[in-house]
Amino acid sequence: xxxxxxxxxxxxxxxxxxxxxxxxxxxxxxxxxxxxxxxxxxxxxxxxxxxxxxxxxxxxxxxxxxxxxxxxxxxxxxxxxxxxxxxxxxxxxxxxxxxxxxxxxxxxxxxxxxxxxxxxxxxxxxxxxxxxxxxxxxxxxxxxxxxxxxxxxxxxxxxxxxxxxxxxxxxxxxxxxxxxxxxxxxxxxxxxxxxxxxxxxxxxxxxxxxx
Numbered sequence: 001x002x003x004x005x006x007x008x009x010x011x012x013x014x015x016x017x018x019x020x021x022x023x024x025x026x027x028x029x030x031x032x033x034x035x036x037x038x039x040x041x042x043x044x045x046x047x048x049x050x051x052x053x054x055x056x057x058x059x060x061x062x063x064x065x066x067x068x069x070x071x072x073x074x075x076x077x078x079x080x081x082x083x084x085x086x087x088x089x090x091x092x093x094x095x096x097x098x099x100x101x102x103x104x105x106x107x108x109x110x111x112x113x114x115x116x117x118x119x120x121x122x123x124x125x126x127x128x129x130x131x132x133x134x135x136x137x138x139x140x141x142x143x144x145x146x147x148x149x150x151x152x153x154x155x156x157x158x159x160x161x162x163x164x165x166x167x168x169x170x171x172x173x174x175x176x177x178x179x180x181x182x183x184x185x186x187x188x189x190x191x192x193x194x195x196x197x198x199x200x201x202x203x204x205x206x207x208x209x210x211x
Contacts, residue, residue: 003029004182007072008173011047011054011082014072019055023070026059033063045074046081049108073178077186081109081117086189087158087177089114090121094151118151120189125150128188132157135183139164 005024007014014021019040028035038060044051054075060067074082085107092103104114121128133144136157141164147153161183162176171179180188 001029001066002069002071002077002186004071004073004075004184004186006170006174006178006182007074009072011045011052011074014074015045015052015054019057021055021057021072023057026068026070028061028063028066029068030066031061031063033061035059035061035068038067041069043075044080046109047074048085051080071186073174073182075186076181076188077190079189081113083177083181083188084175085109086117087180089117090151091155093118094121094149094155096152117189120191121154122151124189125154129154129157132161132180132183136160136164139168 003026005026007021009017009021025035025037027033036059038058040055040057042053042055044053046052054072056075057070058067059070071077074084076083076086079086089100089103089107089109092098092106093100097103098106100115100118101111104111107114129144129146129150132154136142136144139161141160144153144157144160147156158180159176162171162179165179166172174182184190
C-alpha cells in the first residue's frame with residue numbers, strides 16, 4: 001500500500017537529497033499502530049522533460065506488520081510523470097484552452113502519454129467530481145455547481161477543494177494537483193481506486209507538519 005505525504009520540495013531538490021529527505025512518520029492507516037522506517041526503494045519520476053531518480057522510503061506497522069511506501073505528493077502511483085504536468089495538461093484540455101497535442105508539446109511529453117492521462121481522468125471524472133465537491137464542502141468551501149462536461153466539472157471540483165484546503169496550515173504551497181494526488185493517495189489516474197478521502201488527516205491522507 002502507498003501513502004502520500006504533502007512534500008513541498010520540487011522533484012529536482014528531492015532527487016538531489018537522495019535518502020536524506022526528512023519524511024514524516026505516520027500512523028498505520030489500517031490499525032493506527034506506530035510504524036518504523038523499513039528501508040525503501042529507488043524509482044524514477046519525470047519532471048520538465050528530465051527523468052530523476054528518487055528514493056521512496058517504506059514504513060512497517062508494529063501492530064499488523066503491513067508495509068507502506070511513503071510517496072511525496074508530486075508522485076502519482078504507477079506513473080512516470082509528476083503530478084503537476086499531468087494536472088496542467090488535463091486542466092488545459094478540460095477548459096477548452098487547447099487540444100491534447102499542443103498541451104502535450106507544452107508539457108514536453110509524448111502525445112500518446114498525454115492522451116492517456118486525459119482518457120483516464122475522463123473515465124473517472126464523474127466520481128472525482130462528486131468526491132472533490134464533497135471534500136470542498138467538508139472543508140468549509142463553496143458548493144461546486146454540476147456542469148454538463150464531466151471532465152470540466154471534475155477539474156473545477158479539484159480546484160474548489162484545494163481553495164478550501166489552502167486556508168489550512170501547510171497546504172497552499174503545494175498547489176492543487178499535488179493536493180489532489182495527496183487526497184487520492186497517489187491514485188488520481190489509477191484504473192481501480194477508491195474515491196478521495198473526505199476526512200482530513202485520516203487513512204492514507206497525511207496532513208502537513210506544523211512548523
